[in-house]
Amino acid sequence: MSSQPIALDEMNPLLDLDQWDDFLEGRYKEGKTESEFRQYDAEATPGVAEFYRLNHQYQTHAYVLGKEKEYFGLTRGEKSIWEAAEFLNTLVDDSDPDTDLTQLEHLLQTSEAIRRDGHPRWMVATGFVHDLGKCLCLYGEPQWGVVGDTFPTGCAYDPAIVFPEYFQTNEDYNNPIFQTKYGIYEPNCGLDKVKLSFGHDGYIYEVMKNYLPMEALYMLRYHSFYAWHRHGAYDHLCNEQDRAMLPAVLKFNPYDLYSKGHTKPNLAELKPYYDDLFAEFFPAKLRW
Numbered sequence: 001m002s003s004q005p006i007a008l009d010e011m012n013p014l015l016d017l018d019q020w021d022d023f024l025e026g027r028y029k030e031g032k033t034e035s036e037f038r039q040y041d042a043e044a045t046p047g048v049a050e051f052y053r054l055n056h057q058y059q060t061h062a063y064v065l066g067k068e069k070e071y072f073g074l075t076r077g078e079k080s081i082w083e084a085a086e087f088l089n090t091l092v093d094d095s096d097p098d099t100d101l102t103q104l105e106h107l108l109q110t111s112e113a114i115r116r117d118g119h120p121r122w123m124v125a126t127g128f129v130h131d132l133g134k135c136l137c138l139y140g141e142p143q144w145g146v147v148g149d150t151f152p153t154g155c156a157y158d159p160a161i162v163f164p165e166y167f168q169t170n171e172d173y174n175n176p177i178f179q180t181k182y183g184i185y186e187p188n189c190g191l192d193k194v195k196l197s198f199g200h201d202g203y204i205y206e207v208m209k210n211y212l213p214m215e216a217l218y219m220l221r222y223h224s225f226y227a228w229h230r231h232g233a234y235d236h237l238c239n240e241q242d243r244a245m246l247p248a249v250l251k252f253n254p255y256d257l258y259s260k261g262h263t264k265p266n267l268a269e270l271k272p273y274y275d276d277l278f279a280e281f282f283p284a285k286l287r288w
């Protein structure tokens, strides 16, 4: 398998994409306060702070519209789920190969944890596919355009978003229309109408939206929207459907945050189950 390490240039301050996931896990698992995890961040992982600085600076409303136009038409070819997972697996990092899991192993750990807890098959499938959108990195997108907490653009930034002060360098910050409570949106317009910052969540939702139930699609589309699902922000943009689906997003979140272990899943053993599972929900090839 070929490997394409992420360039450690100034636009990609994380060692690898997992560094963001690890930061999230630390932030929520240990119940750190805002000031505690900032300290943790500045001292232990300065790359994470720099990553959020870039994310908050460059994810403007115009940037989101441009990236949605670029990717949401799904013109990047057709792949099966396995092919997409293999493709994502070419995203390797420079960490210890003996203890670190591949992207595919991370996907399997998430889906296997969901399966062990007896959840429906569509949720197991959701666990497997939820981070396949990280292939955006392999299309050349910077880390800050692929991962990170997502947030609405075109309206005021809620202080519950991690590192809110970094928004001061976003050009939308000085646009008075974008900085009101509702911004360009109608009250309770529904999250479907809200342009969230661009990343792997929105992209995988577009790929999957014809194939999985609504609960699954909410899990995919909003799994990094922590300000909403963990902090209760932006309820004023939500409609009744969004509120009804929030418990599903919350049900999924622990599997995303905490299912990473260091036991490597046995792919050969698991493959027949997943072949059946994918055949149940997905066509042989999906558009990406």
Ligand SMILES: [Fe+2]
Pocket: 130, 131, 200, 223, 224
């Ligand atoms: Fe994710």
Ligand SMILES: [Fe+2]
Pocket: 021, 130, 131, 256
């Ligand atoms: Fe994830």
